Amino acid sequence: MEFNQLYMFSKACEYGIRASIFIATKSSEGVRVGIKDVSKEIDSPEPFTAKIMQILTKNGIIASAKGVGGGFEVSKEAVKSIKLIQIVDAIDGNTIYKGCGIGLKECSETHPCPVHNEFKKIRELLLTMLTNTTLEELASGVNSGDFHLKILNKNE
Amino acid sequence: MEFNQLYMFSKACEYGIRASIFIATKSSEGVRVGIKDVSKEIDSPEPFTAKIMQILTKNGIIASAKGVGGGFEVSKEAVKSIKLIQIVDAIDGNTIYKGCGIGLKECSETHPCPVHNEFKKIRELLLTMLTNTTLEELASGVNSGDFHLKILNKNE
DNA sequence: TTAATTAAAGATAAATTTGTCTTTTAATAT
DNA sequence: ATATTAAAAGACAAATTTATCTTTAATTAA
Ligand code: FES
Ligand code: FES
Secondary structure, eight states: OOSOOOOSSOHHHHHHHHHHHHHHHHHHTTOOBOHHHHHHHHTOOHHHHHHHHHHHHHTTSSEEEOSTTOEEEOOHHHHHHOBHHHHHHHHHOSHHHHSOTTOOSSOOSSSOOTTHHHHHHHHHHHHHHHHHOBHHHHHHHHHTTSSOSSOOOTTO | OOSOOOOSSOHHHHHHHHHHHHHHHHHHTTOOBOHHHHHHHHTOOHHHHHHHHHHHHHTTSSEEEOSTTOEEEOOHHHHHHOBHHHHHHHHHOSHHHHSOTTOOSSOOSSSOOTTHHHHHHHHHHHHHHHHHOBHHHHHHHHHTTSSOSSOOOTTO
């Protein structure tokens, strides 16, 4: 019925976040994971996910190792320090919480659009959330079984 | 630097919101506006904006009249009753405030993703804002000159 | 009734995002 | 050293979104 179907983040960013969290949970058990495991676990297309992994490693969010026993990991220090916003920034940029809600070339306090005041509140809440949420929190929620990275099928 | 460049709404939706507000401001002066005026005023591509107008009229958000003296308008009743959410729903659907933030097939209280609790707050604030904001409020802000629908160039 | 005007509809094209496939590079194990 | 493993890089393809162009339909004015 509607024209588009818009989510808060791009597919790439969704995969990036889910993958980072999964890798972090595995790293907490001391094991690296390959791209196959990642895409299987977070239910995402493997080659595309691999591209996203490259972005994340370039941005220092995850680390990778080639060869036998290689794969992706998040270091003990990184898992504590990495915030959700770093993942979003690396993949979707900062326009979701910086840009004007109705597409003016820039969001400005002195030349505001009609939704500026209300929109600002939402963006600030989003920014605060992204800035304060660590990979560690997210991963521990998954480790404890309280939160999930995919919807399970009947025979899984 | 980043992979994508993601905004809260699609271009189509941004144009739709800006156009609706502009048409409402003109309707408050009792005049219809053609697609040319609309796209000029909100600084958007004309043929694409025309498509968006079709969606908006089909959804009863704006009214259109063909022929001489025709164009788009928002009725006095509509401008009071139409909420921002109706425009967003018609163009971008409801996934931005209904769907899971990190792309699980559905957002569920009983099978939540790691960002669910924090994300819910943001979506709820967004939903409240969209639900409570009328076209009238937005248009009157523009009429009063406090808010703007585009960034002016030097010689405008 | 004819011409002019303006939105609707439909076809097409460009740009972007998402997804895939192949080759290369780096690391490990034998 | 050689073979094996696994990520990086690059080329390519599909899907979606954005944008344009042309034709049709409806309305008004003369
Ligand atoms: S100017 Fe539009 S959100 Fe600030
Ligand atoms: S399950 Fe992800 S936001 Fe609710």
